[in-house]
Amino acid sequence: MFPGRVKVTCVAFQPDSWLGLVMSLWTPPPDDAPRRLADLRVSYDIGELDASDLSANPLDAFHGWFADAEAAGLPEPNAMILATATSGAAPSARTVLLKEADTRGFVFYTNLSSRKSGELRANPQASLAFPWFAMHRQVCVVGSAELIARDEVEAYFTSRPRGSRLGAWASEQSSVIADRSVLEERYATLDAEFGDDIPVPDFWGGWLIRPVTVEFWQGRPSRLHDRLRFRRLDDAPPTADPAPLDDPDRWLLERLAP
Numbered sequence: 001m002f003p004g005r006v007k008v009t010c011v012a013f014q015p016d017s018w019l020g021l022v023m024s025l026w027t028p029p030p031d032d033a034p035r036r037l038a039d040l041r042v043s044y045d046i047g048e049l050d051a052s053d054l055s056a057n058p059l060d061a062f063h064g065w066f067a068d069a070e071a072a073g074l075p076e077p078n079a080m081i082l083a084t085a086t087s088g089a090a091p092s093a094r095t096v097l098l099k100e101a102d103t104r105g106f107v108f109y110t111n112l113s114s115r116k117s118g119e120l121r122a123n124p125q126a127s128l129a130f131p132w133f134a135m136h137r138q139v140c141v142v143g144s145a146e147l148i149a150r151d152e153v154e155a156y157f158t159s160r161p162r163g164s165r166l167g168a169w170a171s172e173q174s175s176v177i178a179d180r181s182v183l184e185e186r187y188a189t190l191d192a193e194f195g196d197d198i199p200v201p202d203f204w205g206g207w208l209i210r211p212v213t214v215e216f217w218q219g220r221p222s223r224l225h226d227r228l229r230f231r232r233l234d235d236a237p238p239t240a241d242p243a244p245l246d247d248p249d250r251w252l253l254e255r256l257a258p
């Protein structure tokens, strides 16, 4: 009835009887057969989230969850997905490392000539997502972007290992290069030129994402997840009257449908 299938199965299993042939037709795929993407799912059943579980302000709530992620041994818990968009609203996303979370918001460092920095200059709005999958959790931030002060950048840059400081100088981040040797040769030249005192490149700096919303998401069974979102209460331009992240009176906590 299915000549094509019988032929393929015979080649694979070499049945020496009609019974063997029939059995081979019913053999399930081997364990290492690729699973269909549509069948991949996890039951989110290790936690719940109620307003009473969170601190009353977004900053302490974030630090509480970050401490949980560190205690659970998650790899790179400060890795976050940063989404930006051009002035024409074409989006792009990539991972960066959170280096500060304080009353202002969330800080990361990068090349100021990179694609992301160009997009943030043209359209100073961004979104962050902390993907803490092993805990069935994520934190999502939406806010405005602004460059942080040079003295703060210098303090952080100086704290980086020498190789990272040289690497920042060596890479014209996001530009097209002919091959890897371009990077390695530039690194070697800079390595020979600089001593231990490596200044911050003018084209390197830090961005502050000043949140408008900070959402805490906990996976639950049957896709009835818990979502609690802090929303900044005022509509003032962020730099005019920034709402400190640790002031509970400036933030409203709301539950969202999953």
Ligand SMILES: Cc1cc2nc3c(=O)[nH]c(=O)nc-3n(C[C@H](O)[C@H](O)[C@H](O)COP(=O)(O)O)c2cc1C
Pocket: 076, 079, 092, 093, 094, 095, 096, 097, 098, 108, 109, 110, 111, 114, 115, 116, 117, 173, 174
């Ligand atoms: C775990 C991880 C952490 C990263 N951290 C940073 C970072 O802190 N700053 C940065 O500029 N790029 C970081 N990157 C590289 C970025 O994802 C990206 O490739 C680079 O910044 C260029 O992005 P752009 O061309 O969109 O500007 C990281 C990548 C990974 C996977």
